[in-house]
Amino acid sequence: MNQVGLSNTFSTLTEFHLPFIATSIIGNVCRLSILKLNNLYSSSYTTNGTILYVNFTACIFMGILQTIKFEDSNIQTCLTTGYCGTFSSFSTYIWELFIHTVLRADEYPNRGYSICEFLIGNIIELSVSISGLKFGINMGLILKQRFNFGTRKIGAVIKATLLFLSIPLLILMLVLAIVYRNKFNSYWCLSSLFAVFGTYGRFYLSKINSKPLSQKWHFPLGTFMTNFIASTVLSIFFILLQRYSSDAIKKLVIYSLIEGLTASLSTMSTFMNEMNNLSFVKSSVYFVITVFSSYSMFIIILGSYKWSRGLDHLE
Template sequence: MIFNPVISNHRLSHYIHVFCTFTTFCILGTETRQAITALSSYTPAFVTAPTVLWSNCSSCILMGIMQSLNAYTWMKDHQVLFLGVTTGYCGALSSFSSMLLEVFEHSTNLTNANIAYHTKLPNRAYGIMEFLSVLLVHLMVSMGSLIFGRQLGKEVIVAYGSSAFSKPYSPPSDTVTANAGDVDTQEMEKNILEFKFKTPAPFFRKFFDIVDKLACALAFPLIILFVVLCAYYENYSRGKWTLPCLFGIFAGFLRYWLAEMFNKTNKKFPLGTFLANIFATLLIGIFTMVQRGKKHSFTDVPIVDSLNSCHIVSALISGFCGTLSTISTFINEGYKLSFINMLIYYTISIATSYCLLVITLGSYAWTRGLTRPVC
């Protein structure tokens, strides 16, 4: 076989481009989720805090916009940027495992507030109401946000931001093709005909170029920055702002790899995203048990009673588990499936995840008990 250095260099630069862009957006997505959760945690709040509802809502709106832009070929020259924004940023900004943990804690009366103030539901049957309340609000808000984002992208951005016509688009063989379940080629082909191959205005093309190059250039500076900050500051910021972003990088790439490997095996059931969400939910149940579980049933001392260890566990919960699981891709995949297949996919994912939380966190809480963490 003849070795072609030009092709090799091209592929190497492409992989570096994907790695750097995806890394940057994973960091930014994790940091944004932490910031939105902090901003929405106030008293009295209409939506009880802490919650990832606002993060899931925001990520699904952005995911919907990006789906429309890609379907109308706006992102044809920026497929790596599209991957970074959708699978990287939106995937890290939203969290399936955190949502399921909220569902479990509210339905079983095991939130931090319940334990701190000894509040109880009228009876255990009201746990069903709590289960449905948290779950349906999250799912309906997320699905509504995705649809709103798609219509916003189609009816506003594409309709008023296009400037010229272009030739029909065929994705090159060396680009990012599957995008971890966040692209629909059939929808793209249908919408190309509808909008007559419209292309974005020069302002948008220039904007995409700048964001793409900036995201690629910021990857290693951001990694170095957060490593230095994590090593220097030993206060609460280690568990809330610095370590989660570093854990989020590994989680984001693991989720992307699982989707690339397994999503193609069954078009009616996105197995890769399912595995990522299930694994993240299992881990978040274990980490929460370690952080909030009583060391002994007769004391309120948690298993992790060191402040620094507690911050690390918090970073694993919000950074690794939160980024490994995703609502934006989960909702987007369901949107593209038939209604029956969507119900099957959602039901199996949610039921399996909830059962794992009952087995891990629930069994410990009901035998030894939970308490408030030290951080």
């Protein structure tokens, strides 16, 4: 009996958990790479370093995967929840709304412009992300029509590749995080380790979506909770980042938690996919509740701290 249990544990580890860990690390690195690429030059069409490009790209991949579904549910989950979910970030999007509506409010002619920024930010983010998902869905349909490929074989190849990369990626990120711990750029490595925990947290919370209450109200409660919790924790981390801005080691760890744990715990690609599967009214209610509740936590926690003590190091 013990041998059977051990065999099942090993099978679950190789069939799901190790590939899932690999996709979470790769997704985190992809997100940070696009953010860094966009931040390398000035005079960008949009704000440098914005999450907009990341969420658009992640939603494209999510759309493709919703059309070209792999027969192996484990690899499908790894690529959607693991890779696309970690690649995109909802909490970072809420943080950017806070920057333009609160931190930069003094730059506007009057406070009323903050409302305009809030509306514009939501319109652009929603439009770009949902269009990326729609584009991916249609691209997937074209690929299925023009290329007769077997998802079973491709899925097996992807799973084997992820399984082969999982442990080396973990070791590589851990070693680099230790070796370059005194350099701020090592947040790439450390955040990728934290991203694994964030992705697992989102994966297990997403199971609430199948509960009777979520099904009855057509409200993905699990995804809502991940985005809400991630946004709340992120606002707390920014207070800590403000307080320990002069301590290099603490700053590195907190920033890695921001870019790894909270960014991976939240998701924009899954959020958009769920909205796409709901009716217009229900998806609108889902969007408004999620955005306003998450943004409200930023106002309550980080906004209160700004007005009482200031956020000079974040501005």
